[in-house]
Amino acid sequence: MPKTSARPQQGNPGQSILRAAAEEFAERGFAGARVDEIARRAGVNKAMLYYHVGDKASLYEKVVLDGVAEVTVRLQEGLRKETTPEGKIVAIARAFEALGMAKPYMPRIILREMIAGGGDLPSPALAAFGRIIQLERVILEEAASEGIFRPVNPVTLHILVVGGTMLHLVTRGVRERIKKLTGPPIPEPRARPAEAVASLLLEGLLVRPRRARAKDKEQTRGPRSLKGHSAKARKVLPKKEPI
Amino acid sequence: MPKTSARPQQGNPGQSILRAAAEEFAERGFAGARVDEIARRAGVNKAMLYYHVGDKASLYEKVVLDGVAEVTVRLQEGLRKETTPEGKIVAIARAFEALGMAKPYMPRIILREMIAGGGDLPSPALAAFGRIIQLERVILEEAASEGIFRPVNPVTLHILVVGGTMLHLVTRGVRERIKKLTGPPIPEPRARPAEAVASLLLEGLLVRPRRARAKDKEQTRGPRSLKGHSAKARKVLPKKEPI
DNA sequence: CCCACTACCAACCATACGGTTAAACCAACC
DNA sequence: GGTTGGTTTAACCGTATGGTTGGTAGTGGG
Numbered sequence: 282m283p284k285t286s287a288r289p290q291q292g293n294p295g296q297s298i299l300r301a302a303a304e305e306f307a308e309r310g311f312a313g314a315r316v317d318e319i320a321r322r323a324g325v326n327k328a329m330l331y332y333h334v335g336d337k338a339s340l341y342e343k344v345v346l347d348g349v350a351e352v353t354v355r356l357q358e359g360l361r362k363e364t365t366p367e368g369k370i371v372a373i374a375r376a377f378e379a380l381g382m383a384k385p386y387m388p389r390i391i392l393r394e395m396i397a398g399g400g401d402l403p404s405p406a407l408a409a410f411g412r413i414i415q416l417e418r419v420i421l422e423e424a425a426s427e428g429i430f431r432p433v434n435p436v437t438l439h440i441l442v443v444g445g446t447m448l449h450l451v452t453r454g455v456r457e458r459i460k461k462l463t464g465p466p467i468p469e470p471r472a473r474p475a476e477a478v479a480s481l482l483l484e485g486l487l488v489r490p491r492r493a494r495a496k497d498k499e500q501t502r503g504p505r506s507l508k509g510h511s512a513k514a515r516k517v518l519p520k521k522e523p524i
Numbered sequence: 525m526p527k528t529s530a531r532p533q534q535g536n537p538g539q540s541i542l543r544a545a546a547e548e549f550a551e552r553g554f555a556g557a558r559v560d561e562i563a564r565r566a567g568v569n570k571a572m573l574y575y576h577v578g579d580k581a582s583l584y585e586k587v588v589l590d591g592v593a594e595v596t597v598r599l600q601e602g603l604r605k606e607t608t609p610e611g612k613i614v615a616i617a618r619a620f621e622a623l624g625m626a627k628p629y630m631p632r633i634i635l636r637e638m639i640a641g642g643g644d645l646p647s648p649a650l651a652a653f654g655r656i657i658q659l660e661r662v663i664l665e666e667a668a669s670e671g672i673f674r675p676v677n678p679v680t681l682h683i684l685v686v687g688g689t690m691l692h693l694v695t696r697g698v699r700e701r702i703k704k705l706t707g708p709p710i711p712e713p714r715a716r717p718a719e720a721v722a723s724l725l726l727e728g729l730l731v732r733p734r735r736a737r738a739k740d741k742e743q744t745r746g747p748r749s750l751k752g753h754s755a756k757a758r759k760v761l762p763k764k765e766p767i
Numbered sequence: 768c769c770c771a772c773t774a775c776c777a778a779c780c781a782t783a784c785g786g787t788t789a790a791a792c793c794a795a796c797c
Numbered sequence: 798g799g800t801t802g803g804t805t806t807a808a809c810c811g812t813a814t815g816g817t818t819g820g821t822a823g824t825g826g827g
Contacts, residue, residue, distance in 0.1 A: 308640070309555055309640075310553045310555060310556060310636075310640075311556075312552055312553060312555055312556025313553060313554075313555030313556060315813085315814070315815090316814075316815055316816080317813090317814075317815085325775085325776095326775065326776050326777080327776090327815090327816085328775075328776060328777085328816090328817080328818085329774075329775060329776075331815095331816070331817080332773095332774075332775075333774090336815075336816070337815070337816090389639050389640075392635070392639050393553075393636070393639060394698070395691070395694070395695050395698050396632050396635050396636055396639075396694050396695075397551070397552075397553075397632075398551075398697035398698055398701070399697065399698040399701050399702075402698075404705060407698070407701055407702050407705050408702075408705045408706065410698075410702055411702040411703070411705050411706035411710070412706065414702070414706075414710055415706060415709070415710065418709065418710065418711075431727065433724060434711060434712075434713040434714065434720065435710065435711070436692075436699065436710065436711070436712065436713045437688075437692070437713045437714075437717075437720045437721065437724060438724070440688055440691045440692055440695065440713075441684055441688045441721065441724065441725075444687060444688060444691045445680075445683055445684045445687060445688060448638070448683045448687045449679075449680070449683055451638070451639050452638050452639075452683065454641035454642065455637070455638050455641055455642040455645075455650070455653075456679065458641070458642050458650055459642075459650050459651075459653055459654040459657070460654070462647065462650050462651045462654050463651065463654030463655065463657075463658060466658065466661065467654070467657055467658065467661065467678065467679065468661075468677060468678070468679070469677075469679065470677040470679045470680045470683075471677065471680075474680075477677065477680045478680065478684065481676060481680060481681070481684065481725065481728075482684075482724065482725070482728065483728055484674065484728045485724075485725065485726055485727045485728020558783085558784070558785090559784075559785055559786080560783090560784075560785085568805085569805065569806050569807080570785090570786085570806095571786090571787080571788085571805075571806065571807085572804080572805060572806080574785095574786070574787080575804075575805080576804090579785075579786070580785070580786090768827100769826100769827085770825105770826085770827080771824100771825095771826085771827100772823105772824085772825090772826105773822105773823090773824085773825105774821100774822085774823085774824100775820105775821080775822075775823095776819105776820085776821080776822095777818105777819100777820095777821105778817105778818085778819095778820105779816105779817080779818075779819100780815105780816085780817075780818095781814100781815095781816090781817100782813105782814085782815090782816105783812105783813085783814075783815095784811105784812085784813075784814085785810105785811100785812090785813100786809105786810085786811095786812105787808105787809080787810075787811105788806105788807105788808085788809075788810095789806100789807100789808095789809100790805105790806085790807095790808105791804100791805080791806075791807100792803105792804080792805070792806090793802105793803095793804080793805095794801105794802100794803095794804100795800105795801085795802095795803105796799105796800085796801080797798100797799085797800080797801100
């Protein structure tokens with residue numbers, strides 16, 4: 282171990298290396314990331330990088346575990362205040378949004394891993410995600426048993442809440458590009474994706490759910506069923522199994 | 525051009541090469557894909573690959589454009605039958621689900637591109653995605669003006685519908701792995717993610733939207749507000765701007 | 768003043784990778 | 798049977814990449 286630092290060295294090089302690595306990994310993926318480029322970004326010699334942190338794989342592992350730890354902490358903090366299932370769902374979305382704000386590279390890395398099958402993910406990271414899904418399962422079960430939520434599969438919810446929030450953060454670049462090709466009329470979503478995602482998931486698109494609509498008829502604001510076939514065509518989704 | 529084929533050659537090599545390439549690209553990403561590995565998978569010599577299809581970049585472009593063309597066609601077909609906004613949303617989800625069933629590599633490639641900023645995407649592909657979002661915008665505006673849907677940002681909807689559907693298809697591998705670490709109690713979502721996603725998005729999690737709930741009080745099935753603070757804590761989402 | 772020890776670096780190495788080439792192969796046509 | 802021309806291949810090439818090495822510089826302790 283270092284007895285002290287040999288030189289007045291500005292800032293732990295390990296941190297700047299990890300940061301640079303994280304950005305490279307986020308932009309190019311694990312396979313695409315170049316160790317030389319990481320060293321260049323961090324402003325250190327490549328050998329220093331190996332000296333301080335280790336090889337490419339351990340670099341990646343450190344970045345991932347650090348990010349997962351952060352989202353775990355944020356999630357626990359965010360959940361502490363919430364007592365309702367709605368509040369908890371929003372808190373989950375907010376935790377990942379906050380992660381994306383603090384460490385913009387993390388959502389990309391996480392999504393990439395999910396897509397790739399998690400082969401490069403260390404087990405603790407996988408386990409952490411598992412715990413989050415479990416948590417969501419419990420929230421859903423409790424809320425469903427109290428009649429607050431409809432029965433919904435926790436994996437589906439997780440994908441939509443967490444995946445949706447992270448995709449918002451991550452796709453800003455493509456959206457810009459797409460907008461340049463198709464002209465202006467695509468409005469940007471809210472700056473805070475967590476709210477947008479959670480709100481839509483909680484309330485749904487439909488102004489009135491069918492269940493309530495069946496009881497009292499046609500008291501909604503819009504003109505609704507002007508087209509004659511709408512009544513039949515409205516029945517799109519078979520509602521046997523839970524979502 | 526070939527006058528005939530020189531050898532009784534089983535099947536166009538171009539097709540098997542493209543398929544092999546697509547799978548490599550899906551598994552490792554563009555940077556991570558190895559041309560030698562693509563050739564090996566396709567069972568052809570590497571030089572043959574260059575002779576028939578071209579270099580790595582053009583290989584990738586062909587795969588992407590082919591996939592985008594397929595989803596475009598499927599989407600148009602699916603939409604033709606639907607007249608209601610609900611039906612159209614489901615049709616969009618179904619089109620991407622069908623793409624993922626027919627070409628399992630496509631969702632991975634598309635998601636990867638979205639994450640990476642679309643830098644390797646050919647313009648026609650970007651434009652196609654732009655058109656889909658435009659379409660969703662129109663659906664949302666019409667439905668909102670008729671009072672069927674609440675006002676929602678089309679990008680948010682697109683991310684949740686299309687992203688959510690593709691993430692379902694793509695994360696099966698990680699889910700298996702996570703389940704092995706956390707034990708059984710994570711139920712798999714439905715086999716048809718399009719339905720799960722669209723249904724949840726249309727109806728929402730909450731059994732009763734607040735709007736309707738405010739009018740007649742506490743007629744829901746569950747015990748509901750046993751905790752005294754739930755009434756206040758229920759107000760999580762500021763509802764100023766459209767989702 | 769010298770030793771031991773950490774921090775650092777330029778240059779190097781082996782391999783893997785994308786891409787090319789020159790020659791062989793083979794069905795069809797004369 | 799020989800020529801033609803698309804098709805296939807083994808071997809090759811230059812470069813980029815992950816990783817290493819031998820050595821230097823600076824620092825605190827003796």
